[in-house]
Amino acid sequence: QKEVEQDPGPLSVPEGAIVSLNCTYSNSAFQYFMWYRQYSRKGPELLMYTYSSGNKEDGRFTAQVDKSSKYISLFIRDSQPSDSATYLCAMRGGSEKLVFGKGMKLTVNP
Amino acid sequence: DTGVSQDPRHKITKRGQNVTFRCDPISEHNRLYWYRQTLGQGPEFLTYFQNEAQLEKSRLLSDRFSAERPKGSFSTLEIQRTEQGDSAMYLCASSPLPPSGNTIYFGEGSWLTVV
Numbered sequence: 001q002k003e004v005e006q007d008p009g010p011l012s013v014p015e016g017a018i019v020s021l022n023c024t025y026s027n028s029a030f031q032y033f034m035w036y037r038q039y040s041r042k043g044p045e046l047l048m049y050t051y052s053s054g055n056k057e058d059g060r061f062t063a064q065v066d067k068s069s070k071y072i073s074l075f076i077r078d079s080q081p082s083d084s085a086t087y088l089c090a091m092r093g094g095s096e097k098l099v100f101g102k103g104m105k106l107t108v109n110p
Numbered sequence: 111d112t113g114v115s116q117d118p119r120h121k122i123t124k125r126g127q128n129v130t131f132r133c134d135p136i137s138e139h140n141r142l143y144w145y146r147q148t149l150g151q152g153p154e155f156l157t158y159f160q161n162e163a164q165l166e167k168s169r170l171l172s173d174r175f176s177a178e179r180p181k182g183s184f185s186t187l188e189i190q191r192t193e194q195g196d197s198a199m200y201l202c203a204s205s206p207l208p209p210s211g212n213t214i215y216f217g218e219g220s221w222l223t224v225v
Contacts (some may be wrong), residue, residue, distance in 0.1 A: 097166060098153075102152050
C-alpha cells in the first residue's frame with residue numbers, strides 16, 4: 001500500500017462547478033498537509049498548507065484534514081478554466097521528506 | 111522575492127554522459143530539497159540540505175547521483191553515467207527554518223531526456 005493515495009482522474013467539470021479533490025494516507029505520523037497546483041511542464045505551486053486537523057479557507061479554495069480518517073480534501077468553488085491543472089496532495093511528519101500523491105488532472109470547461 | 115531558480119530548464123544527453131543541474135533557492139531559505147518527477151507521477155524525494163549539510167537522502171539517490179550545497183546557498187545535482195531511466199523532471203525546492211518553515215516552494219524544474 002502506498003503511503004499516499006490519490007485518484008489520478010482525469011476529472012472534467014463545467015465552469016462554475018464545485019470541485020472536490022481527495023487523498024487518503026496510511027502514515028499516522030503525517031501532520032503537515034499541502035495542496036499544490038501544477039500546470040503542464042511547470043513546477044508545483046503551493047496552494048494550501050494545513051497543520052494537523054481542521055479546515056482552512058483561502059478565497060475559492062478550502063482545505064480539510066480529517067486525521068482520524070486519514071483523509072484530506074481540497075474544494076474549489078466557482079471553478080474557472082484557469083483552474084485546469086494537475087492537483088497534487090503532499091504531506092509529511094517529523095521528517096523533511098514530502099510524500100506526494102500521483103496528482104489529479106482537472107479540466108474546467110468554459 | 112525571485113523564487114527558486116533552476117538551470118538548465120531542459121537538457122538532452124546521450125546515455126552514459128554526465129549531467130549537472132543547478133538550483134538557486136529563495137535567498138533567506140536555509141533548507142533546500144531535490145525531487146524527481148516522472149510523467150503521471152507525483153514528485154519523489156531525493157535529498158535535503160539544511161545550510162551546507164546534507165541531512166537526508168532517499169534510497170532513490172543511487173551511487174550515480176550526487177548533490178552538493180557547498181556554501182549553503184546554491185546547490186548542484188550531478189548524475190553520472192546517465193541511463194534512459196533517469197529521464198525525468200528534477201525539481202528543486204526551498205523553505206525557511208521554523209516557525210515559518212513548513213511551507214516548501216518549488217522551482218520550475220529541469221527536464222532531462224536521456225537518448
